[in-house]
Amino acid sequence: GSGKSFLARYLLIPLLKEAGYGVLVLDWAGVDYAPYFKEVVPITDVKCDSDSVISYILDKTNNFGYKTESAIVSAALEDAIVEEWDKLLNRYKGDSGASNILAELERSIKDRIQGDREYSRLKDSEKLAISRVGRGFRKISPDDVKTLMGELEVSQIVPQPGNLLVVDMHGVEDARKLSFFMTLSKYILDEVSKGKNLNLALVIDEAPQYCPFEPKGLRYYATEKIKNMCALGRKHQLCMVLISQGIAGEIGINAAVRRNLNTWFIGQIHPIDLEEAGKRLSPYGIRPETLLYLDPGEFYFIGKMNPSPTPLLISFEIEEGA
Known part of the structure; x- marks a missing residue:
């Protein structure tokens, strides 16, 4: 409800494409990105290793x-x-x-x-x-x-610089989605280990589905892959964009993954995220309680991409149905 998908669709994705990244979007529910772009591949078309x-x-x-x-x-x-x-x-x-x-x-x-x-x-x-x-x-x-009988190799869905592809992940259970992600992340990390520059931005919608605060089973392995991609990928032009309803705890992202993120857009938060938001905003004199009342489309811009030494409050209008 804070405008996260709008921010990604109309600001971050065009910016990443203009910067020369190929943008691969993983649309967990198939509703926030797949209906808005022409370049869409169903998850069931992709082969698992x-x-x-x-x-x-x-x-x-x-x-x-x-x-x-x-x-x-x-x-x-x-x-x-x-x-x-x-x-x-x-x-x-x-x-x-x-x-x-x-x-x-x-x-x-x-x-x-x-x-x-x-x-x-x-x-x-x-x-x-x-x-x-x-x-x-x-x-x-x-x-x-x-759902495992896809014929596309995962290498075939990685977009070229300046291009975009959305993987529509709706219609299959979580285990299949995470298995696909394991195949994709293995391919990406293999390319990183070879020293290749990827020029790839991986946009992960509903990030806590992959790397929750206490990962178990397949999510444990997915969390490890994301942590490694965040830590190792930046030297190889791999940009990781994680989109989440919350920052920490039960609605947020695993702490080990958070420590490897260097730029944040924080919109309206849940009260359980007050402490975590305070760690990032209080040093600049911004009371975290104010984030409880941000309007949709308002975000504090924090981190290395921010040209200002202090967090910037950015805003845009959320169009009806956008």
Whole structure:
């Protein structure tokens, strides 16, 4: 309600394009950016890499019922995905293909656990593992698999300098969105490790969905990726733009990620963010309580991009329906 998406659409994105960045927008709900731009790709069109598929399956099955990853199951799952996933995608297409992929994957994992032994000769732990694989795969539907069957390589959706692309992430569950992000962030960090200049701005809508204050599961790994991209990417022309309802705590961004951000636009805040806002504004004589009453379209501009030594209050009108 403070005008965050308007600020991004009409100020930050045009500014980044003009500065020579390719802008890639991750639209979590598919409502704040995808309807306003022509250059849109559905998340289901993008292929996940093997590591992300493994993470997705472990998340969907809740580690197949184990409190921590089972060495027996995770090793069999990893071998099956690494060796067979791409082959299965090439072999099975269309709506019926998802069911076949699911069945063959389950069979392959069980076969890898059992090996060439008779079932009766397996250890109890191995019999339990096979049983849990069966129960776990019942939690994965063909529709879930369909969302993983995209054909675009992640490298194909990274825009050239001056261009824009929005990834519409609506219509799939959180685990699929985070698995896609793991694939994308791995590609970006691989490029950084090669010393390449990316000239890329990554705009992450609903950032606490990726890097909350207490990340668990896939969000833990996503938080680590974002922290690394923020810390390492700036030397390689990677600009990270995180958009969030709050600053800290349950509605905000992970503290380790916040420490790696150098420019802030802070609009109307929730009362639980008073302390965090005060850390950034009180040294300049600005009472954080005033941020409780900012109008939509009003933001304090703080940090390295700000040409002023003190925070600037910027404002613009929010157009109806914009």
